[in-house]
Amino acid sequence: xxxxxxxxxxxxxxxxxxxxxxxxxxxxxxxxxxxxxxxxxxxxxxxxxxxxxxxxxxxxxxxxxxxxxxxxxxxxxxxxxxxxxxxxxxxxxxxxxxxxxxxxxxxxxxxxxxxxxxxxxxxxxxxxxxxxxxxxxxxxxxxxxxxxxxxxxxxxxxxxxxxxxxxxxxxxxxxxxxxxxxxxxxxxxxxxxxxxxxxxxxxxxxxxxxxxxxxxxxxxxxxxxxxxxxxxxxxxxxxxxxxxxxxxxxxxxxxxxxxxxxxxxxxxxxxxxxxxxxxxxxxxxxxxxxxxxxxxxxxxxxxxxxxxxxxxxxxxxxxxxxxxxxxxxxxxxxxxxxxxxxxxxxxxxxxxxxxxxxxxxxxxxxxxxxxxxxxxxxxxxxxxxxxxxxxxxxxxxxxxx
Amino acid sequence: xxxxxxxxxxxxxxxxxxxxxxxxxxxxxxxxxxxxxxxxxxxxxxxxxxxxxxxxxxxxxxxxxxxxxxxxxxxxxxxxxxxxxxxxxxxxxxxxxxxxxxxxxxxxxxxxxxxxxxxxxxxxxxxxxxxxxxxxxxxxxxxxxxxxxxxxxxxxxxxxxxxxxxxxxxxxxxxxxxxxxxxxxxxxxxxxxxxxxxxxxxxxxxxxxxxxxxxxxxxxxxxxxxxxxxxxxxxxxxxxxxxxxxxxxxxxxxxxxxxxxxxxxxxxxxxxxxxxxxxxxxxxxxxxxxxxxxxxxxxxxxxxxxxxx
Numbered sequence: 070x071x072x073x074x075x076x077x078x079x080x081x082x083x084x085x086x087x088x089x090x091x092x093x094x095x096x097x098x099x100x101x102x103x104x105x106x107x108x109x110x111x112x113x114x115x116x117x118x119x120x121x122x123x124x125x126x127x128x129x130x131x132x133x134x135x136x137x138x139x140x141x142x143x144x145x146x147x148x149x150x151x152x153x154x155x156x157x158x159x160x161x162x163x164x165x166x167x168x169x170x171x172x173x174x175x176x177x178x179x180x181x182x183x184x185x186x187x188x189x190x191x192x193x194x195x196x197x198x199x200x201x202x203x204x205x206x207x208x209x210x211x212x213x214x215x216x217x218x219x220x221x222x223x224x225x226x227x228x229x230x231x232x233x234x235x236x237x238x239x240x241x242x243x244x245x246x247x248x249x250x251x252x253x254x255x256x257x258x259x260x261x262x263x264x265x266x267x268x269x270x271x272x273x274x275x276x277x278x279x280x281x282x283x284x285x286x287x288x289x290x291x292x293x294x295x296x297x298x299x300x301x302x303x304x305x306x307x308x309x310x311x312x313x314x315x316x317x318x319x320x321x322x323x324x325x326x327x328x329x330x331x332x333x334x335x336x337x338x339x340x341x342x343x344x345x346x347x348x349x350x351x352x353x354x355x356x357x358x359x360x361x362x363x364x365x366x367x368x369x370x371x372x373x374x375x376x377x378x379x380x381x382x383x384x385x386x387x388x389x390x391x392x393x394x395x396x397x398x399x400x401x402x403x404x405x406x407x408x409x410x411x412x413x414x415x416x417x418x419x420x421x422x423x424x425x426x427x428x429x430x431x432x433x434x435x436x437x438x439x440x441x442x443x444x445x446x447x448x449x450x451x452x453x454x455x456x457x458x459x460x461x462x463x464x465x466x467x468x469x470x
Numbered sequence: 471x472x473x474x475x476x477x478x479x480x481x482x483x484x485x486x487x488x489x490x491x492x493x494x495x496x497x498x499x500x501x502x503x504x505x506x507x508x509x510x511x512x513x514x515x516x517x518x519x520x521x522x523x524x525x526x527x528x529x530x531x532x533x534x535x536x537x538x539x540x541x542x543x544x545x546x547x548x549x550x551x552x553x554x555x556x557x558x559x560x561x562x563x564x565x566x567x568x569x570x571x572x573x574x575x576x577x578x579x580x581x582x583x584x585x586x587x588x589x590x591x592x593x594x595x596x597x598x599x600x601x602x603x604x605x606x607x608x609x610x611x612x613x614x615x616x617x618x619x620x621x622x623x624x625x626x627x628x629x630x631x632x633x634x635x636x637x638x639x640x641x642x643x644x645x646x647x648x649x650x651x652x653x654x655x656x657x658x659x660x661x662x663x664x665x666x667x668x669x670x671x672x673x674x675x676x677x678x679x680x681x682x683x684x685x686x687x688x689x690x691x692x693x694x695x696x697x698x699x700x701x702x703x704x705x706x707x708x709x710x711x712x713x714x715x716x717x718x719x720x721x722x723x724x725x726x727x728x729x730x731x732x733x734x735x736x737x738x739x740x741x742x743x744x745x746x747x748x749x750x751x752x753x754x755x756x757x758x759x760x761x762x763x764x765x766x767x768x769x770x771x772x773x774x775x776x777x778x779x
Contacts, residue, residue, distance in 0.1 A: 110564040111508055166764050167772045171563070172507040172702045176760055179511075179695035183753025186691060187733070187746045194737075194744035208578055282515075283578075286571030293564050331582050337575035344568060348558050356557050 075322040083325035085219040086211045086278070090317035090336060093275045094287060096226040098313025099233050100271045101288035102295065102306045103264050106244035112265055113288040115159055115174040116152050117272045117281045121185025123151025124206050124276070125192055132195070141218050144206070145225075145273050152269045155181050160262065209280030209333035211321075218277055225274035229267055240264050241302050279333035286337040287313060294344045297351035316340035368393055369443050373417065375399070379406050380418035420446050423458050478609040480734070482624065483601050486631050487692070487730050487752060490684035491722035493635040494696035496642050497677040499711070499718050502701040503653050508566060509548075509674055510697030513681045514690035515570040516547040519577030526584060533626065537682055544678040547573055601688050601730065601748040604628070627687040634683035641676050642715075645669065650711055688749055695753035696722055703760040706767025725756035 073079050104110055127147020131140055155177045162173035192203065233240075242250045243260045251257045268288060275284040295308035320336030349356050367389075375390040376399065385391055385404070394400045399410035406414060423446050428437040436449050446455065494510070501507050520543025524535040547569050555565040608614065608623030615621070642649070652659035652666045659666050681693045704717035729752030734745045764770055 105564055108561050108563065110561070110567045114508075114511065114567065162764060166706060166767075166770045168702055168705065168764075169502075169505050169507075171505050172502045172698055175507045175511055175694060175698035176702055176757065179691060179698060179753050180757025180760070183691045183695055183750040183757070186750030187754055188750075190745075190747040190750065191737075194746075283571060283575055285567060286575065289564055289567035289571065293558070293560055293568055296560070297558065329582050331578060334575035334579040334582075337571055338579065341568070341572040341575075348554065354559065359557075 073326070075319070079325050082211075082214060083321070085214050085216065086325065086332060087318055087321040089211075089214065089219045089222045090278055090321035090332065091314045092223050092226040092317070093271070093278055094291070094313035094315070094317025094336070094340075095310045096229045096233075096313075097271045097275060097284070097287035098291035098295070098309035098311070099230060099306055100267045101313075102292040102302075102309045103233070103237075103240045103244055104268055104288065105292035105296070106241070106302065106305070107261070107264065109170070109265075110289045110292075111171070111174055111285075112159070113268050113272065114285045115178040115181075116156060116265065116269050117284050118178040118185075119155025119181040120148035120152045120272060120276060120281050121182055121206070122188055123147040123149065123154075124203060125185055125188035126151065128192060128203055129188070129195070139203075141215075141221055141277060145221065145276070148206075148276060149269065149273045151181065152272060153266070156262070156265050156269060160265075164258075205280070206276050207280050207282060208331065209276070209278050209283065211278055211324075211332045214277065222274050222277065225270060229270045229274070232270075233267055236260070236263060237303075237306065245302070279336055283333045283337050286340060287316075290337070290340045290344050291316065294340070294347045297347040297354045300353075312343055313340070316343060366443075372397060372399070373443055376410075376414045376417035377421060379410060380414035422462055423455065426458050426462060477611055477614060478606045480730070481609075482606045482628055483604050483748065484727060484730055486604055486625070486628055486687050487601055487726040487748070488723050489628075489631045489635045490688050490692060491696045491700070491726040491752070492719055493631065493638045493680040494677075494684055494693055495700040495718045495722035496638050496715065497673060497680060498697040498701040499704070499715055500649055500653050500673055501677060501697060502705065503711075504670075504673075506674070507698050507702075508563070509677060510681055511694050512547060512551070512566050512570040513544045513678050514685060514693045516543045516573040516577075517682060517685050517690065519543050519573050519580060520546075522577050522580045522584070526580065533630075533686065537686055540682040540685065541678065543573065544682060545675075548674055548678070602734070602745065604687065631683055631687050634680055638676060638680050641672075645672070649673065653711075688752075691749050691753045695756050696725075699753075699756035699760045700725065703756075703763040703767070706760075706763035706770040709769050721756065721759050725752050725759060729753070729755040 101110070101113065104112060124144050124147055127144045128139075130147070131137065131143050136143070159170075159173045159177045162168050162176065163170050168176070189203065239250070239255050239260050240263070242253070242255065243257050243264075247257050250260070271288065272281070272284050275287060279287060291309040291313035292305065294312050295305045298308055299305055316339045317336055320339040321332055323339065324330040324332040324335040347355065350358075352358055371387070371390045371393050375385055375387075375394045378385050378390075379394075379400070385394070391400070391404065394410070395402065398407060399413060400406050424440055427433040427446070427450070428440055430437075439449050450458075498507070498510065501509055517540040520539040520541070521536045522539075523543070524539025527539075528535045550569045550573075551562070551565050554560060554568060555562050558565070560568075604625045604627055606614075606620075606624055608620040610620070648659065648664045648669055651662070652664055652669055656666050677697070681697070684693050684696070700718040700721035701714070703721050704714045707717045708714050730748050732755065733748040733751035736751075737744060737746055
């Protein structure tokens, strides 16, 4: 069943939803990346909640003029206008008053959403009876998706992607160093507005599929996921697009494969699944990698300290150190150093002496800064330099039994 | 309007709305100053899965398990946000966004999966609350306030939210100096021996309790709005924290009362037939107050600080 869904065999509506969700995921991931890099991820929350009054007002206007209140384009235009107003309010609050950005976001979010709820209840009492479609905008409803709706989503998503590609360089620069961008003569304020305008476009396009509360997830989670895998901004954009698209596709597929699986939440949960996997298993920034790095470091410290203790004839009590030394073939089971162990211990002590010399010498100041108690001296000094140091220290001394 | 009509129908919702607004606005002052204003937003989203899980476990709509579930979900969310922020080295805003959207999605999914059609449990209810339905049917007029039998019929939300408000006031009053110092200068607070980490956590937990109690009575919109709008508006009025608190309580009360009245009677004045959502209207009024102070407030601009790029 799931396979049928993923190979688009489940009928017309499911296929439409899958294609729409994939496109939406890609454009949301790509657009959200810039917001995330600018450290403004939650702006999307304010924008998405601010669409609600627009949706309601558009519905009322459409009904008042005798049209079908659920005309998707009309509702999307309405939501775009009110989200834009919300965006401007938020921007004005942060620029012209003492409020910090988070307070401005929260204020716009709650007030616009509250006003939208007031309008929703007004619509309920208007007695038009066809407001059922509107509730779907809160959490998304893909059941009655039409070809025209899918077309709107596809065109909107593609246009957003195109715009992002055109202004990605200034957006990246503003995201990383707004002061430098301003010094270069870029209109930082307008680029920020453009960035948020694009986010608004994605939000509006995604209303139909995932709803206004969960679109935030598609704008935030894929970029955060992608950030785990690379340090280059262009690759983060690419990976976020891929991750978002895959989540959309898989989520739509899973939700079509069984009843009672709403599309929006499933897409979000799939997306979170990929985030959790990345958090755990990403190569450099992942938790597993960090744990392994820590264990490796711990091992090096213990072996190093063990070798120094051996060289100076001190008894080792630390169980982990003894275990590690034994496993490395440095000591025998009874705690006596092997030949190889003696050689390595002598070398370790000698290196320590060399380091001591390097750190005491003004001429080696830059090198001395690299000392952390673990670094092999061969990696920072040339053979000639080491020979010179050895000449001053004197010849090797015998290790005490 | 006579007492016979006002006391049973409007007095309790008004009081509940006002208490909820004050309970949220007080910790909101500190959250706004600490740039953690969106905690309220996150908490009110994650309350949904908590309530649904509590319903699944107990199989009934009863208040205490649900409040426990909501509080549990809030704690889980705070811990998850912190874990993701530390483990993944992600900025707090994004970590918060990841957690609350995911938990909300989980809540919606659980809700769809379970058969809740027989009981009154839906997303809209969680969002808008039902302030209008918290009426006091046993009351006959002002005299009922002294009538023990009638008082027993008070909606249980009223004592609960009143208790929460008292608790929040007590917390603020008891920890006033440490809270104030650590909000403005965390480093200094630590040097004089205040455990800022514990205090910050306590503040968030107080906020979560206020949010859950208010959520139970009035829905999540008011919670988010009251955490942010009255304190933000109060911030435009003064530079002193004491005065700011007073202003924020005043703004919260004004929005709760005028919002309720406008929602109940505004449409009638305009010739409509039915009332609109009181929760939404209260949020709207608080937003209007904020807009007013943002334009006219005496301390609305950043003084001395360079404008942010």
